[in-house]
Amino acid sequence: MEDLRKNKIYEAEIVGYSSDGSGVSRINGRAVFVPRTIVGEVWQVKILKVTSSAVWGKAIEPVHLSPERRTPDCEYCVRCGGCTLRHMSYDEELRFKLGKLNDALTHIGRQTVQAEEIIGSDRRERYRNKGIYTVRSVAGELKSGFFAPRTHELVPVERCLLQNEAADRVTAAVLEFMRRNGIEAYDEKSRKGSVRNVFVRTAVNTADCVACIVTAKGFGDRTAMLADHLRSACPELTGIVLNVNKTSGNTVLAGDFYTLWGRDTVCDSLGGVEYEISPQAFYQINPPQAEKLYNRAVEYAECTQNSTVLDLYCGAGTISLFLAKKAGRVIGAEIIPEAIENAKRNACRNGIENAEFICADAAEAAEMFLRDGIRPETVVVDPSRKGMDEETIRTVCKMQPDKVVYVSCNPSTLARDILVFNAHGYTLAAATALDMFPRTSHCEAVVKLIRR
Template structure:
């Protein structure tokens, strides 16, 4: 077994989903950040378990073909910041890796084997983000503003992030200067004291309008006028300065209450030929030009003719649905954030869209309400958060019997899980497209088309006996294979069907009869070890089973 602080020589042969390279030593997988496939390295082991190990590069002995020659060019904090985990790769290699991640997640987690075209590149790989939230903390007696370092809540000061517009840097300097000059208290996570938590910036790329939002642990801040003057002086394109109130003891970044300190309540951007109003709480894709490619792919999958009722779930400010509104008979959007729903309604009016209505509510609850109204959408578009569809949503959508479901997801793992759920309900995955919305990071957008159409007109009669089958795979939630794969990937542990069944019973989850288990009730069975029980429970949480 490998030992901590041991030095080993590795050849990196794969890239894991967090961007780390993977090599093998003494039969173990070793995960090493900032490495590329084909790299030969000397690595120091920083953590070792019986199943896997983690290391850091001590020396790059030779480079793989996908390694960039200027990985750290212009970014002095690349290796310490937790954002750009793929900046050391060429962009062509990054696209290859991301396309493979999507295909492998669909196959391994969803049991879906689809031919995947190459990952669509972003129109820009730098300066593409239109939104950033910078945590502000006290470190060594001084306020610092930047990003959290990898796997920590220590803030790494950032002068100029290459993913953000250059004007953001000027606003960050102005905000930090305001805090220092006026001796404004800074939030402390451990004690829940202090006032200023974060600086939230948003830019409308097409119009140039900028919003600056100070997130505070209180309902007011001192020197509001000075803050307004200093932010406007740093960036004359700033048209909206907002105070966001977040007094909760939580890691959630934004509170629900906003108050405009100066200027407009929102900014305006253009996307897919339409004009959109964006409040601080509105969801909006962070890569505008990339979003136009993403929505084009989704529209292609939707195959609209002008006769359809389109249901847009998790609609945010209405961007996806409104981009398709001219090609449908009726658009219904659903979003849980009231401010975003109001933005969507204003956006429909702003763009002369008269065939749309927007509802405020949880996607699953709203879909159920529409089902009770007798609404039968022809096409459903869903763009859920990273955790995927809410429990019960796939079943509700299936009962509505749309012809097609177009799923847009920022996490191909949860997309694979949800696609498998749709597949079990009769919606066959037929097309997939990876779209790079987040260059240089370990994130990739995925579009999946699921169709209700007949798979084959030919019918074959098949007879079989249930007594010969392992019925455990037909229980609610994830399959046993999916749970095993998740546990192995995230903890390095191998678990059996027996252990999973034991923990299901502990959690009150129904367990179907497994005809492959011992017939005797007195058969002695090994009990699941505590570390494997913990890993299985984490998988249950991930798949929404508990």
């Protein structure tokens, strides 16, 4: 069989999807990844790169297009790499995401239980309550936007169809202030300059909107002028925060925080529970979908008034306070101090007395609960994309909860971790996919594991 050669063109049918939403074709026995194509389509495919483990191609000329194909309505999406699925219908996007979760459960996790449902999003545009724009100098001009995939090359973007419009307006106002006052953007190579990012968080069910301007060295005697400028340009703001971040990495929020005006927190509500969220605290970026997710997590937890539930990676207590409506006692753990303070205030704000919170990472918290003889009926975990470490999983299992409810934004690490739970006596009993991030390739999931 002929080896695939770079720059040669082949006619190929798209027969599946990769985990990032690229189409997959089979050419001369090799899987070829072809971005922005749809299952069932036939394309002239130009081979771009051939390695021993993978082949990448580019769709050059369509032979047959899918009825699910749509014309992208964003001028930036091909370059910025955020909305990788704008070329397909939303029904096809949901089919891809459900398949993505089930493929991970089958091939990585070696599970027989599959998710039979994906919960779609009612809103697919402007759904993000958190917008983060990177600020850089591009060809000598101040620009804001997002890094191109797998690079630190800024793609200038003036309006993003996923972000709340307030993020667009605040970022434009910050750039205007910088131009007027000769303030430079941060340069990560030389570590010179000032402004790094503009972070804006908006509430869905209140009018709160807080801007956090991330700089390497602050604004000096022009700080008050910045606050006045933003208040005038963006009257919807309820708070302005300055973050002086001197770290050398690409972490957005780090270092010292100063409230320049108003409140530094956003107040919002989900499912009748009110929350206060600081810039550093984790809060789901699509609150209406988060409410559906948390309701499914509570359903899987099967709490009663006699139940004790541990919520590891609890953030500002969002899932914890949902669980507290049903459980007798809820204990949340989170490593970010500001988030724990938010969680405690959120419990008081809602008159919830059966939820308590500790500041510790998940492994430390699980070990402490085990040492103190706490045996929860249910443990809920909602880790970052990297998933859980094996030591934390082992400690959770030593507590012998009847159920573990695992919320995940990364099907691959979820499936990997399920295998570890399997080794410690837990079986996958149910799974649901949920679209928290419409138009992107990301997929949320919640699963229930039961002790054998």
